Amino acid sequence: MNSGLSKLIRKTEKPYIGLHGKIRQTKGDRLKTGGIERLTKYVSGSIIIMNFCLLGEDGMKKNSLKAWLYLLPAILFLGVFLVYPLIDVVVYSFEQGYNSASQSYFGTGIYNFSFVLHDSYFLQAVKNTFIMVIITVPVSTGLALLISLGLSSIKKLKELYQTIFFLPYVTNTLAVGLVFMILFRKTEYSEGLVNLLLNSFGMTSVDFIDGPYWAKMMVLCIYTVWIVLPFKILILTSALASVNKDYYSVAKLDGTSPSRTFFRITLPMISPMIFYLVITGFIGAFKSYSDAVAIFGTQLNEAGMNTMVGYVYDMLYGKSGGYPSYASAAALILFSIVLTITCINLLVSRKTQSKQES
Amino acid sequence: MTKSKEKRNNPAPAIVKKALIYFFLTLWAACVLFPFYWMILSSFKDYASYNAEFIPKFFTLTPTLENYKLAFTAVPLAKYFLNSLIFTLGTSVIMLAVTVLAAFAFARLEFRGKNLVFTIFLSLMMIPNELVIITNYQTITNLELRNTFTGLILPSVASVFFIYLLKENFEQVPDELYKAAKIDGTSDLKYLFKVLVPICRPTVITVLILKVIECWNSYVWPRLITDDSAYFLVSNGIQEIRENGFGRENVPAMMAAVVVISVPLIVIFLIFRKKIMSGVSRGGTKG
Known part of the structure; x- marks a missing residue:
């Protein structure tokens, strides 16, 4: 044919x-x-x-009809599962005392928001999420930058390293989280591998899974960084590879020092990608949930390690569930925070970029 | 730092610098690989000897397959596995059909309001999943589709991003092909699946792979929509195994289950390494 x-x-x-x-x-x-x-x-x-x-x-008419037919499945699915829920979630969030069984409510107002904002579990979740975001985003971006710089300066074994570094991306978050839990935890039978390592450096062992808050937070952050790094390394490595080699040749001819080359050529050239990673990193970290479940189990509120998304799901389903109105209010609060921070990020990146251009 | 000093210092430390870079990269590679090594190692350890080790050993002289046997008999791991397979295949196939049709309409067909509709589609990309999941949960519950594959699959078949990706690719195919097919009397549908999709196979495969990875790892939606363990996917299965798995806490058997769950995606990754990595850098979101 x-x-x-x-x-x-x-x-x-x-x-x-x-x-x-x-x-x-x-x-x-x-x-x-x-x-x-x-x-x-x-x-x-x-x-x-x-x-x-x-x-x-009119020939257009026939084509139009056909085009709409082609679009129909997509429009149907998106409408039912994306547009309608978006409107509905706002409606839910203002309905007080919504009952999923009878599908009735007894008033409208901002009570749901005020309940959520005064719920100690929610405040705990907000605190956890913010700490996680503040630690993991800079650490993972910085580490990814270092690793990509290392990767782009070698030739031998580069593909092997790239393949290994990408592995966490294709693993099941829940499954590997279990391995991290085993490595970090301390039981009556065993100190756990990480604690033995700490002991050999002369530090006392800590229970990272059921122990003090900062220890739990540390494991969560380490695991999150481990999970998000492959994507960032991949993006930064390809960004570094796309920088025009002529710039480096000229810099070498001029005898420019490596650090100056980095700050004056490499960094400005890849800064759009870094900003992209920071923005997506912020969004991703604010929405993190399954990494926490992977390490601390489903009862995150009891563990004191819940995240904001986790709070939404817990309100919806499970032991403490059945409150879609509270869940909706919490979800809307979460997304107003994410939206605000994304806007700030965009403003900062635009300002920095325009400064570089001038 | 002056230039001359820089030059004097440069030749000798070049090797040192290389060595440092390799050391650093190897260190991170070890960090990445160690959990995998540990789960494989533990899965081959005998239950009794694992618990007897106060200081865990880094190797085992008596590997046993007992844990794998246990993982498939004591808990319905095979069932979880099969469920995930059905879910992944179902979602991917329906998603592909919906996406290809929509992308074709945007790329090749002319109709009034096309630009407006496309803009609306693009703006839908900004809607976060966490926001709509609440109502979807209610919808599926009201339709009494809890604990069914239909309920699991339906909400995740439409993806604006993939429509966008395919549309861009379809548009790169010369328009003359379409016109020739029209003169030939080829129907649009035949043209789409016999000409356009084969030409754009790389993008189609990329989209498929991304979806498969997403499906295999999905946890939140299945957790909300299934409470009957006959419909658990692997992620929920592993959580179930962890919370009330083997009667007693049996770490080696748990690790065997983890290995079984992790292997398929890793194998797929090693086969399609280049495709997956280029696909993720174009459209990945995890992170």
């Missing part, structure tokens, strides 16, 4: 483009355009003409 098609193209290319050009020229005149189109189709077969008779004069 392909060869037949290409033959046809060769045959019909010239006159067709000619017609196409004419269509373009008379774009404003719809009557004429329709005429030319009709002419083309007239040549191509009588069946299509029959269709024309059935569907009326």
Whole structure:
């Protein structure tokens, strides 16, 4: 079929483009355009003409209908599972005392928001999330930058390292989290591997899973960094590879010091990608949930390690669930925070970039 | 720092610098690989000997497959596995059909309001999943689709980003092909699946792989929508195993389950390494 098609193209290319050009020229005149189109189709077969008779004069109409048919599944799915829920979540958040069983509520107002904002579990979740964001985003971005710089300066074994570094991306967060839990925890039978390592450096062992708050937070941050690094390394490595090599040659000729080359050439060239990673990193870290579940189990409130997204889900389902209104209010609060921080990020990145250009 | 000093220092430490870079990279590689090593090692350790080790050993002289046997018999790991497979395949196939059709409409068909609709689609990309999941949970519950594959699959089949990605790719295919096919009397649908999709296979495969990774690792939605362990996916299965798995806490058997769950994606990754990495750098979001 392909060869037949290409033959046809060769045959019909010239006159067709000619017609196409004419269509373009008379774009404003719809009557004429329709005429030319009709002419083309007239040549191509009588069946299509029959269709024309059935569907009326305007060729667009038939195409329109078909296009909408093609779009229908997507529009249907997006409408039901994306647009409607978005409106609905706002409605939910203002309905007081919504009952999922009877689907009734007894008033509207901002009570849900005030309940959530005064809930100690929510405040704990907000605190945890903010600490996590503040630690993991800079650490992971910085570490990814160092690793990518290292990767781009070697030739041997580069592919092997890249492959290894990417592995965490394709693993199941829950499954590998279990391994981290085993490595960090301390039981009556065993101190755990990480604690033994600490002991060998002369530090006392800590229970990282059920122990003090900062220890738990540390494990969570370490695991999160471990999980998010592959993506960042990948992006930064390709950003570094796309920097024009001529800049470096010139810098070398000039005898520019490596640190100056880095700060004056490399960093400005890849800064859009760094900003991209910081922004997506912020968003991702604010929405983190399954890494916490992977390490501390599903009862995150009891462990004091819940995240904001975790709070939303707990309000919806599970032991403490059944409150979609509170969940909606919490979700909206979360996203107003994310939106604000993303906007600030965008403003900062725009300002920095325009400064570089001037 | 002056230039001359820089030059004097440069030649000798070049090797040292290289060595440092390799050391640093190897260190991180070890950090990445160690959890994998540890889970494989533990999964081969005997239950009794694992618990007897106060200081864990870094190797085992008596590897046993007992844990793998236990993982498949004591807990329904095979069932979880099968469920995930069905879920992944179902979601990917339906997603691909919906996405390809929509992308084709945007790329090739002319209709009134096309730009407006496309802009609306693009703006939908900004809606975070966590916000809509609350209502979706209610919708699926009201439709009594809890603990069914339909309920699991339906909300995650439409992806604006993939539609966008495919549309861009479809548009790169010369328009003449489409016109020739039209003159030939080829139907749009036939043209789409016989010409356009094969030409754009790399992007289609990228989209598929990204979706498969996402499906295999999905945890939140399945957790909300299933409480019958006959419908658990691997992520929920592993959580179930962890919380009330083997009757007693059996770490080696747990690790065996973890290995079984992790292997498929790692194998796929090692086979399609280049495709996956280029695909993720184009459209990955985890992180």
